[in-house]
Amino acid sequence: MARKSQILGAAALDKVLGQLPRRIEEQTVLKALRAGASPIVKDAKKRVPVRSGKLKKAITVRKGSRRRTAKGGGQLVIGFKPPVSRRAHLTEFGTSKQPAQAFMRPAIESQGQAAIDAIGKRLGGDIEKAAEALAGPYAKSGLGKSRRRRR
Template structure:
């Protein structure tokens, strides 16, 4: 598969504005933005999940949390402590068969649902993050200003 380059302008300014907010507020802003921006992806993944895999369909979610098994598997990137950072996950829940549906096995052909949903939604999600982040930063700054 060919590599794609994605360019999103204006994030440096938003990152700077986010850094001016208190750390706790910045994390809350990021979580709200990521939740709103990822909802369409989760809905499309759920809609595209194989019907025969009913519990897989029901397990698709967007969340800041991983199951214990997913935490063990995931490679943690080290986040800088001086910045407000947030991690958000969209995908199948703690089902060991989810990746088998997506990629297939020697006895079962692949039934991808996650990657096609991402491919169709990625640019919209990135634009949504930019737009929502600008809006949420302004709202948070206004709330802080009003408090004193």
Template sequence: MADRSFRLEGTDQILAALRQRTERAAARVESKALRAAGEVMAADMRQRAPKSARDTNLHLKDHIQVSNVRRKEGTKYVLIGPDKKVSWRAHFPEFGTSRQPATPYIAPAYHAKKREALQILADELRKGLAQR
């Protein structure tokens, strides 16, 4: 009887490539979930943000955004809040000044939407796992 054994070479490279693709796909799912959860909070923040009585295009509510996904010490996160055009004054309505009473919009949005954001994060991650 003939020897019907064979040798498969390159399996280490194939497995490494497969792992790399899986890691990249997981990272995309994670990033998409973080941005979706952040958008929920940003939408509530936009709704609560005060609008200036002045006729200007620099209203806080028009400049609230969700950042791209960032990483610090292995932890991914997004920043939610006013962009650089108006961030220098975003704390005035939040905490008030000597001439302006506080009209918080950041903290109330966080407390109102944190559970919903966590639920969306979990749902997006589940949806991403189901696609794989």
């Protein structure tokens, strides 16, 4: 025999869950991605060949274009500030007159797992905080309680 149950405050719970994805996309995911990019950027700055120091200073993390994402989700790009950005690939991959001095690929390969761990750790904590913040007004008033006054 199947049991029926009724969730009191389901509308409030639905409202909380409906707000969570937008909040995660806009704030939480980008913060987590930035935390994941940090070990890669640090390692790339250690590995980059230094002649004038401009290439090392130009390594940066910036927010990606929304047009390039599948559903408008968060995207960060590890790259270079202009005008160095037009020459960085020549150092990484080399030319016919200059051998390759890879620094980005080895940084990604060596710090990839650390980046994934940092993203997971930051994302998990921030999702919980966002859920608590969204549920805050409802949790204080009692999500499971009816808000109607009885006569």
